[in-house]
Amino acid sequence: MVTKVALVVLVVSGAALAVPADPYRPVHPPAYHQDLMPYQFEYGVKDEYSGNDYSQNEVSDGKAVTGSYTVQLPDGRKQTVNYVADHYNGYQAEVSYYGEAQYPHEYGPPVTFKPQHGSYQPKPSYQPRPSYQPRPSYQPKPSYQPRPSYH
Template sequence: MWTKAALVVVVVGVALAAPSDSYAPPRHQPAYNEELMPYQFEYGVKDEYSGTDFGQNEVSDGKAVTGSYTVQLPDGRKQTVTYVADHYGGYQAEVEYYGEAQYPHEYGPPVTFKPQSYGHPQPSYQPKPSYQPKPSYTPAPSYQPTPSYRPTPSYRPTPSYRPTPSYH
């Protein structure tokens, strides 16, 4: 009897000692006293052939981050975002656009890239298209098949109910 009571007390004690909300942050978070390191980076991509043009630069003094990035938009404008971010003011950005948006009424052929030969000669043959053009008219069939036999039904149902005339 005492062992059962002791077992119940142990189980209740373990249940009460477990945290009630396993998704809550821990009560005692360790303090990190590391100095933030300053950094600086910059990159840019500009490919005239494909029309790709974007870049970014960023500088941090260990307390605040300042930077900007640019991108060439599909409508022909260039977008520049200049930003400042720190622990007190958060992320603050200014967006500017350069150029005028262009919306053509007709679009040209899709952008395709020419294979680069890297010193190798191009093949001398020209591949044929994989599709066959269809005629602009629909030809009428000239052959009308006629059946060579006519099947005869082997079973003819007979009605089981025959109404009697109502005129006597």
């Protein structure tokens, strides 16, 4: 009896080890290879009215990315970051600054900008009314006519 039980346990455990854990998952997943996708882009903003001044350019040959960006800092300096990034060395950046940082000793009222083109005229806040008076076109009529009851 003990040998029969041991034999059954051996057969069941062997069958359990032979079946893959996930029968729907392929044994060797397909390899995904994508062709190199080189690209290049560039943009820039210089708005005298608001003081925004920034730009970026970037070039990639599909293996490595090279680029730079500049930002006008609030203290008056311009920050430039030149960078190179690839899968072997990671992201490497070199940061440089142009100009002197300026910190005023006296603070005055905040700088505000006046509108350039005329003044803003909000529309009046009222609800427009239709030029006609809508009336319901459907007049319901009772479908049940009570009959007189005789006692």
